[in-house]
Structures are given as structure tokens and as C-alpha cells.
Amino acid sequence: MPSTVVRSDVWQARLAEQGTSDRISVRNLQILLSAGVDAWGREKQQPVLVTITLHLKKPFDSAAEADALDSSTVHYGKLSKSILERLRANDSHVTTLALTGQVAQVSADMADNALRALTAEVFYPKGSMLGDGAGWSWSYYHLEKSFSKVLHLRNVRVPCLIGVNANERLQKQPLIINLWIECAKDHRCDQYPALEGVLVKAVSDSSFETLESLLTFVVLELREKFFTKDDEGSYIRLRVEKPMAVPLADAPVIEILRPVIPEHRGAGNN
Structure with a gap:
């Protein structure tokens, strides 16, 4: 099935059509990077907030019953650490597109076979002159191969x-x-x-x-x-x-x- 790009509301609807899904999220993971551009359009080091949401294929019932982490869920502490380690490994300026791709790849590797869909967002609080910031989000639904x-x-x-x-x-x-x-x-x-x-x-x-x-x-x-x-x-x-x-x-x-x-x-x- 070829990949398609759809609006975010369409992407969410398609995901919902397949039934409920347990989610794991890490919001506003902070790091200082040379990434994207600042409010003047310059390639400078700036604060970056990373948010990742993982939609799981199945409920994490086995982890809940055992009160222990297993393959039905994702260790969000390790996920956060792995994302930060990957982003710190950049030794030169990185575009927002590449940065989001790195976050998504690390998250997909961590979730392995438990993953149904994911959303990775990069946000720059200093990316807007008159607002709270600028961001780029990238979502992928594996079953339908649809992107947002x-x-x-x-x-x-x-x-x-x-x-x-x-x-x-x-x-x-x-x-x-x-x-x-x-x-x-x-x-x-x-x-x-x-x-x-x-x-x-x-x-x-x-x-x-x-x-x-x-x-x-x-x-x-x-x-x-x-x-x-x-x-x-x-x-x-x-x-x-x-x-x-x-x-x-x-x-x-x-x-x-x-x-x-x-x-x-x-x-x-x-």
C-alpha cells in the first residue's frame, strides 16, 4: 500500500476507526540544539521541546496485571533517555525535518512490535517573534501507511x-x-x-x-x-x-x- 499524506483530523479519524488504542506519551522533553531556525531565520542553537506519542497495537493489560513493564508497553524513562542521546549525537546543524525523523526512528525502535502509530513533534519556543513558538509534527499510522x-x-x-x-x-x-x-x-x-x-x-x-x-x-x-x-x-x-x-x-x-x-x-x- 503506497503512503499518503492526509490532514491531522483525517489521520486521527482513520486511527480511531480501528478501535481504541492505549497510548504512551512524553511531553516537552527539553534539549538545547542547533536545529531549525530562530525567529530571525538564523541557524542557531536554541531550546527545543520534543513530544512523542506512541499508539499501541494492544492494551497493556499484561503489564498492568503483573505491575511490571513488559513487551506490551514502553518504558518512558528509557525512551526519553534514548531520544536525548540520539539528538545530542548531532555534531552539526540539523533541520526540523531531520530532527523529527530522528525522534520518530528512536521511538519506533524502542516500541518495536507493540507500535500501531506514532506522532513526533518538535517545538521551538524561540521560533516566533510575536507568539509562543513554532512547531512541526509528523505522524505515521502503520496499518494504512498514512502520514500527517x-x-x-x-x-x-x-x-x-x-x-x-x-x-x-x-x-x-x-x-x-x-x-x-x-x-x-x-x-x-x-x-x-x-x-x-x-x-x-x-x-x-x-x-x-x-x-x-x-x-x-x-x-x-x-x-x-x-x-x-x-x-x-x-x-x-x-x-x-x-x-x-x-x-x-x-x-x-x-x-x-x-x-x-x-x-x-x-x-x-x-
Whole structure:
């Protein structure tokens, strides 16, 4: 069966169709590496957070009954140590794509025959100028040989003129933006500073009354100023929060999903 790249929600649905699966995760394993690029696009040493999630083929009932680790589960302490040892072995700069591949390979070797699927994520807290960071996640489901590849800008804070009320037309207010590029092409893995630049300029220079209009405009700007025809099959998932809008709520939230290449022009995957 040939491998296919699908959106993360499609990947999760396909995995769920096969029944429940026990999971082992290690979240935000910290290391300092020369990897990816920083917020200025430079190949510099920076903090890296690694998260790995292993979906097991079978429940780890035998380990639970014996109250001891066996082949039905994974020793997360040894898994963490093995990942760190492999990443520290890099003696030169490494791309985000290569780094994620190393994490996934070590994890697959550790899980051996117990593994059904895995997700490896690399996150750079210093990879965003105005947000919480940038990340790349890579998921693989063995049975269907399906991949998910996602580039993510997390919680980018941008002030802009937005709203229908008279006071909102007088002063910019902050928006919190999350942007995911679903089915992202491999060469995009370290282009998050450029992506953020287009996003921030599109939002900060805009003046809309509704979030719906703003999000649609941002998609058009990304299509025109960041993506090319080589990105066909990728998707833009864009979520915007407006924290100052509703006094008794954290924020109203609008989220959309659009193909990078409009469907009438022949966009691809599910």
C-alpha cells in the first residue's frame, strides 16, 4: 500500500476507526540544539521541546496485571533517555525535518512490535517573534501507511483594527492567532519565520468589522505571498481569538480550514 499524506483530523479519524488504542506519551522533553531556525531565520542553537506519542497495537493489560513493564508497553524513562542521546549525537546543524525523523526512528525502535502509530513533534519556543513558538509534527499510522505533517505557529499576538462597535473603530486591539499548515510540504519545515511575517503584516494592516472577513482575507494573502503551486495538497487551518470582545468570556473564537490551492483549481488530499 503506497503512503499518503492526509490532514491531522483525517489521520486521527482513520486511527480511531480501528478501535481504541492505549497510548504512551512524553511531553516537552527539553534539549538545547542547533536545529531549525530562530525567529530571525538564523541557524542557531536554541531550546527545543520534543513530544512523542506512541499508539499501541494492544492494551497493556499484561503489564498492568503483573505491575511490571513488559513487551506490551514502553518504558518512558528509557525512551526519553534514548531520544536525548540520539539528538545530542548531532555534531552539526540539523533541520526540523531531520530532527523529527530522528525522534520518530528512536521511538519506533524502542516500541518495536507493540507500535500501531506514532506522532513526533518538535517545538521551538524561540521560533516566533510575536507568539509562543513554532512547531512541526509528523505522524505515521502503520496499518494504512498514512502520514500527517503539520507546521504550526502558536498564539501569535497581533493588534489590528477589528470590530463593528464605534469604539472598536478608534483603536487597534489584540488578536491571538494560531496557524496550522496541514499536509505541509517537507521543504516548508523551517520556513515559519517567513510564514509569520506574511501573517502578521496581513492582520496588522487590515481593517475589518468581522473576524470572518479577516480570516478569509488572511488566507488570500497567504496564498498570494507565501505559497506557490508546489504547495498543492496542503491546507491552511486558521484560528483567531478576540480576547477583548466579550467581557464575561475569555474570547470569541473563529476557525476556518481552506486548501492552499482553491478547490476549483484542483486542490488535492482529504
